[in-house]
Amino acid sequence: MAQPGYYPGFSTLGQQKFWDAKTRQVVLDRVGNVPEVRFFSPQEACLLNAVCDRVLPQDDRDESHKIPIVPQIDRRLFENSHDGYQYEDMPPDREAYQLGLRAIEKIARHRYGCGFLEIGPQEQDEILRLLHDGKPSAANDIWKRVPVHRFWMLLVSDCTDAYYSHPWAWDEIGFGGPAYPRAYMRLERGEAETWEVTEKRYDWKAPENSVSGEFEPVSGQLEHLGSPGQGGTH
């Protein structure tokens, strides 16, 4: 399969000789040493894998270039590392994941009469869509302990963190990657450095029957629920 995205042949890893030693070590380690699953049980890991496959689908990547998501989430929970805060109405992240996974399984059984792993990708998307909309159709006992919109944001941001911290994702989106000690010189008009690749656009479409290709605000009431932006910018 061709590399996804509009920057054919762009490889940030191909620039690694221009990176500083420490950055090179950290990024190569991310690519080469995928951690073992240590926190989740094998069943949980399997289920989470299926969930992450829909939250951040990679069907357009060949097997050898799929970016590992679950191992990164597992490592974070195993090491109990977090973003430095916990919402008053949320349990700790570890518990939130275990409860959330159980609830997803319950919704699948309630809606389709079988487990999340046994239904097709479109049905799986439908279930995740319920979480995104903040209207889960089952497992209300669990969602009382884990507010659904907060669980959704936790899950999505863990997936995007794992994916977009990977150099293969940088190649896909045309991000230049590490840039020290070498500088950027072309700052304006979106111009590419000599070693970057110019954009070649084509008509990219989400697969036919996917549910997640369109955009709708989370829960439709985010501001009211007061979930602020998570990233540090200024």
Added chain:
Amino acid sequence: MKSPLLGEFHPPGGKPHMLGSIQRIETPMHRFSEGEEVDYAIVGVGVGAGGGVLLQRLARAGFRVIGFDAGPFWDTERDWVSDEKGAHNLYWNDLRITGGKHPLAFGANNCGKGVGGGTVHWASFTPRLHPSDFRTHSTDGVGVDWPISYSDLKPYYELMELELPVSGPSYFPWGDPHGYPYGPHPMGGVGDALIRGCTKLGIGVSAGGPVAILNGSRGDRPHCIYRGFCIQGCKVGAKASTLITHVPDAIENGAEIRPNCMVSRIHIGRDRRVTGISYFDPEGRERFQKAKAVVVAGYSIETPRLLLNSACPGFENGLANSSDCVGRYLMAQAGNVVLGRFEELVRMYKAPPAHALTEEFYETDPKRGFARGFAIQTVGPLPMAFARQMMTAKGAWGWGMRSVMMDYNHWASFGFLGEILPHAENRVQLAEEKDRLGIPIAKATFTLHDNDQKLIEYGKNKTMEVMWAAGATEVVQEVRYAHLVGAARMGSDPETSVVDQFGRTHDIANLFICDGSIMPTQGSANPGLTIMALAARTADYLIREGNEVFTSHKPNSDKPAMRRDLSPPDTRGHGMPRI
């Protein structure tokens, strides 16, 4: 694979402690011996924006000082990376509980851990407050007046702008108009968009600053290489942080830094004066450091947490808390991020995130129906942060996330920075939970009020309007808060404030606070420069008072003369304000 002209990159020099790519610490650090009573001891707790400047000045004036920081003493070559995820450990990631109607996000959103504190990961926008910020109550009937005025702080602003130093335009038209000692930076794609949008709407813009980033090399600090990783720590050494601007001079002058030491309690003696502090050393052993005076500079969450956790007989509600104001009047600025998609490419990861801003809407305009105002600034989220923004701003996930991220290079983003007023119920308290050292953790409660909400609504729309005017074909935004300050505010009345204008607690004569938590209101300027200016002023006061601080019970409230001879070497006499 192409190879670098001069060969693959290896850290320069090998062993010495590196601060940026060239600067290194040459002198061995003084170490006070175990159990030694640090005479003239002023123990800075927390070496960040405020703590770093104070430590440096006290050391230069000959005091025997130790700076404690809960985090590491960074060697920037060894510890920092040019990578978004790898920079996670720059932030204060110990657990905090967040609640209220509009709970704040911490971690990457707020506060540093390690020598240099928040200045390690700040974007380094360094605007001054406006004169009106010091008297919002008298002029606008909101907030509270400061016990000092703009003119008290102005010379310190000028001094800090030389010490960092700050690059910016030669004429900055808002507030008290002034010029910057070093010239402005070139624009990146986001700055271009801000200029375009503002120009179309007839709004003035400041291009290329004010930012504490070098545009030309100076001494042992190289110039900016426009690599856009400011928030991840500047490995180059071009962006100012107290780690590289003030701490080296402090060490040179005999200060000790004790990194990886978490201060857990401030002790009070029989005469109701501070006697020292307890801290956990890097091995987790609890130790005591005797001190003749203590300065707390731990940021708006950790400072009140430490004061509250130090409650003892005679100070049952926590230290310096007879006013019940410790932890109260916590503020954050409204920091909505407005994102616009353009047909043409932007590549917003290049150039420092901070490089242009407008303060056209800073002051109260009665026509808008709310008091106070806001600024609009450039920001430059890298892929992980941008994905999270697409999650909140657009509700993206699945294939939608993949497709919008493929357009990353087409987006530009502005940060709205709005003044939220101080409210007593927005506060830091202690939670039931304890951290791994057994210290109760902090719980923050945050709720917007009417004026805040009106201001955010108006400002957010105005920022989006600028983005449309710049030529965006799609504009979205996410709610966000930035820059915590307050929670131990200064004032002249001990009934309604925690410290006086010099940072001295009203209740305990040898206990001081020197960080953003003493700010009574926040304006819509990023707080860093103000925190440093206040720290330099506190230093002048302490130095003039000398021994009196350690013995007297009657605080002297005369203003100190400004000391211009305490700047780090090579910062005086270079670069002159142009106005």
